[in-house]
Amino acid sequence: MRIEVLGTGCVKCKTLYENVKKALEESGTNAEVAKVEDIPSIMKHGVMSTPALVIDGRVVFSGKVASVAEIIGVLG
Amino acid sequence: MLKRTADYIVFTLLGLAPGSRAGEALDFFLYDTTKIFLLLTTIIFVVAVIRTSFPPERTKRILSHKREYVGNVLAALLGIITPFCSCSAVPLFIGFVESGVPLGATFSFLISSPMVNEVALIMLWGLFGWKIALIYIGTGLAVAIIAGIVIGRLRMEKYVQEYVWEMRVGNAGIVEQGFRERLVYAREYTLDLLKKIWPYVVVGVGIGAFIHGYVPADFLARWAGRDNPLAVPVAVALGVPLYSNAAGVIPIVHALMEKGMAIGTVLAFMMAVTALSLPEAVILKNVLKNRLLAVFFGIVAVAIVFVGYLFNAIL
Numbered sequence: 001m002r003i004e005v006l007g008t009g010c011v012k013c014k015t016l017y018e019n020v021k022k023a024l025e026e027s028g029t030n031a032e033v034a035k036v037e038d039i040p041s042i043m044k045h046g047v048m049s050t051p052a053l054v055i056d057g058r059v060v061f062s063g064k065v066a067s068v069a070e071i072i073g074v075l076g
Numbered sequence: 077m078l079k080r081t082a083d084y085i086v087f088t089l090l091g092l093a094p095g096s097r098a099g100e101a102l103d104f105f106l107y108d109t110t111k112i113f114l115l116l117t118t119i120i121f122v123v124a125v126i127r128t129s130f131p132p133e134r135t136k137r138i139l140s141h142k143r144e145y146v147g148n149v150l151a152a153l154l155g156i157i158t159p160f161c162s163c164s165a166v167p168l169f170i171g172f173v174e175s176g177v178p179l180g181a182t183f184s185f186l187i188s189s190p191m192v193n194e195v196a197l198i199m200l201w202g203l204f205g206w207k208i209a210l211i212y213i214g215t216g217l218a219v220a221i222i223a224g225i226v227i228g229r230l231r232m233e234k235y236v237q238e239y240v241w242e243m244r245v246g247n248a249g250i251v252e253q254g255f256r257e258r259l260v261y262a263r264e265y266t267l268d269l270l271k272k273i274w275p276y277v278v279v280g281v282g283i284g285a286f287i288h289g290y291v292p293a294d295f296l297a298r299w300a301g302r303d304n305p306l307a308v309p310v311a312v313a314l315g316v317p318l319y320s321n322a323a324g325v326i327p328i329v330h331a332l333m334e335k336g337m338a339i340g341t342v343l344a345f346m347m348a349v350t351a352l353s354l355p356e357a358v359i360l361k362n363v364l365k366n367r368l369l370a371v372f373f374g375i376v377a378v379a380i381v382f383v384g385y386l387f388n389a390i391l
Contacts, residue, residue, distance in 0.1 A: 039166060039170070039243075043167060043170055043171070043244070043245045046133070046171070046245055046247045047167060048131075048133055048167050048171035049159065049160075049168065050163065063131065063159060063164070064261065064265075
């Protein structure tokens, strides 16, 4: 599984990144996590409000800091 | 009822004399802070629930390839309900222009979204009353619509950074949320926002209360009254660096109005605080060339100064 955190480097984006790490740890899921900060890559996903969470190329959340529980919910 | 509770605490429990400076200032502070926090909590929550139905991806589709006027009016209106934070201004701007939203309509959105925001409206309603809040919404929308039309007419597409037009934008689709999820989102959003703005509200109302109790009436009438034509532009210039602190600025301005600041000057000042911000300009520099950025700021500033003079003349 490949998880991407999209955001231009604001505080909210960092919080989301931390939440993703916690969610992976708590659920014992193995996944590759990447921060995506450059505009062209963010736009490629069609995301207009950051931070956004992308799992295997699919936008799961955008414009909000998903909680650890919410992220575990979508890890499937 | 809130007023009576505040009166009771200050004049009966604490035994301060009604009419005394400390008593009046404290009474004013208690009453205004409780009223504002009640309003903020309920209204931000309701607005957050409504917003879940208008993600920017949907707004973009509605505005795509709209004609002048219709597009600008819709963009300004959608600016009120589409969630927007200046940190996503760049992806939002690119998403809009790439999907065929006209440049003028994009600017109508970018102007109205921060200016006609719920926090500023709640503070205005709570402190100045619904009439001023409505005037603010009306003139804010008018500024956004007119400035957007002017920028559209100036044909400034070539002053958008080139890479914006070459960008390939994917289609994210809209993640639909269930009703329960929306309520949870709204709760989180409300708590987050309150956590962020409460110190500004308390400090702002505190300073306002001090002014209310200690500064002589008509203190400002000479400088900020309607007879001083320089008051409006000076107020607009002062508003630029006070970005995003509408929550703290509005209570202070309310107290200043009691001391003789004219209403048009007050409106112009608040619009400058919310609509013209240096951090937003820095962020927008990523997508706009200097000339378009200057035109954007210039047109909005002129429109706001005009609003100030207009209301000083008619109210």
